[in-house]
Amino acid sequence: MAEMKTADIRAMSPDQMDDAVLNLKKERFNLRFQRATGQLENTSRMREARRDIARIKTVAAQARAKKK
Template identity: 85%
Template structure:
C-alpha cells in the first residue's frame, strides 16, 4: 500500500502518526520474515521505509508552513 504524496497531504497530523506507526509495525514484521526466510515480496521492505520517510517529510513541511502563518 504505497502512500501517494497528495493522499498524505490530505491527512491530519494524527492520521499521519497512525500511518507511521502502522508502517513501522509492518516493517518490523517484514524484517522478521526476511530473517526467517519467509519473505516473498522483498521490495515491500523498501516501499515501507520510503513511505515512512515520505510521511515524515510532508508532516515536517506542514509544521513549517503552520509556524510561518503564526
C-alpha cells in the first residue's frame, strides 16, 4: 500500500477515516511481528504506516475543529 495523500484523506468520511486508522494499526501490529521473526522485507513500510496514521488523525482533528 502506497503512502496516503492528504487530498484522498480529506475526501473520506469520518467513519472511513476511523476504519483506515484501524486497518493501519492492524498492519503495524503484523509488521512488528514480521520484524521480530526476521520476515520483514520492506522495513520502510513501518514508517509509512505510522505516518499515515498520524496524517489521518491530523486531518480528522482539523475537520472536527472546523465543524465547531
